[in-house]
Amino acid sequence: MDSLILWIILFTALGGVLSVFAAAAFLLVPEATRTRLLSPMVSFAIGALLGASFLALLPHAFETPGVDVHRVALTVLCGILVFFLLEKMVIWRHCHTHDCEAHVPDVDRARHAATGNLILIGDGIHNMVDGVLIAAAFLTDIHLGIITSIAVIAHEIPQELGDFAILLHSGFSRARALAYNALTGLTTIVGGVVAYFSLSLAEQLVPYVLAVAASSFIYIAVADLIPGLHKRPEFSATVQQIALIALGVVVIFLAHSTLH
Template sequence: MNLLLLIIVFTALGGVLSVLAAALFLLLPDRLRNHVLPHGISFAIGALLAVSFWGLIPHAFEEVAPEQFRGLSATILAGILIFFVLEKLLIWRHCHFNACEAHGEETQDHDHGSLLHSHGHRHSAGALIIVGDSIHNFVDGILIAAAFLTDPKLGMVTSLAVAAHEIPQEVGDFAILLHNGYTKRKALAYNILSSLATVLGGMLAYFSLEDLDHILPYILALAASSFIYVAVADLIPTLHRKTELKDSLEQIALIAAGVLLICAMHGIAHSFEG
């Protein structure tokens, strides 16, 4: 299949379909939805970590000479620190203008699944949610395209990891928009429009990155740092709020399931390639 078509299909999978899945998820009764969502977060952690350490980082190092290894490692470290600073600035902005407490509202929104940018404070404008999510989706599209340009099978598992962490985030975005007075129809329409930024980012990356092979390993390293940061800084802390042994075992099992699925997908892609 044409590489550009693959990028379009899988960026749509990571964007539009995750919005539709989140919309269906919102149809569940509140009690059931609140019970299921943490399980999805556990699975997303495993998927994000596996695609980073099993796929993106090894492929990035395979594409460069040994003398560039230190530079790639520095890129991963810098990426994690940059994402921390960006999220910190965004949280500060919301709290500065909305007078939120240091921890209270921020924690509430992570429970609803707005996981990457922490843009879901209860008094935030709906438009800010949509704009912030569009930027996030655009970057996801670039990362997926970069993975495909390196190796199609890596692109497939990367898009799966993007979808895994997008679904709980989109659930959070829906909840915030509805809280800010949007109808369900408008919230769905705006989220779908926002998700199209993933496809746009993938297409632009295809045309601009195809002849820039020397920077692809560094983009993969940044993608890995993004996924690692989301998993470790945003998702894992939400799991620690449940301390019962049964909950902990379920979390471990679902994280392992996310890891195994990504590894299995990688193996299947290898077998098709062979």
């Protein structure tokens, strides 16, 4: 078997399934501690997502021989607009608490269950897309694949934590929530494997998939994660947020420089 597919399977598993179990383990932490740690995790994830987009994914997409730079830029713009529409359809929302405004719980039990099912469907779609993006990065360069996976993992853990909270609030038991979330995590591997066999036959598409990956990361950071940080406007919190965002960018920069 081609070693590249093994890399893709390994890192899509890390980005999908293991992030679910990491988030589940985080639920065992006392709620007060969990709440205190969540904002720093989100801040770091913002830096990692933006760093991966602007320091790794987009440069590789633009530098691909024979690629039309304007088409790649247009792909990024269209990707951001598509993710906006997906969020409007409530299948792409990144919740980090059980009372996320996109999935406001209702007193009716049936609607609670519907909210949980919607989270699972949206998470499965999102994870599959993550798998495609990771595979496209590996098809370009193994180092780029690793960096993309780091960014995915950085935002998946706080996202999965929020998903767990919503599922539990929707009436799922801890065991059932873990099992269903693990199954949706497997779609990351599915997306990666399917992308490997399809994109390897159409290498000219890879730069544009990298552009979609960048637009996804940029949209998640700017539209979903950053607004949550504005809920803590005090100076000390702002300094901490900026420092952790910068740390996320630095980690991606150092990983990119070291791996190359």
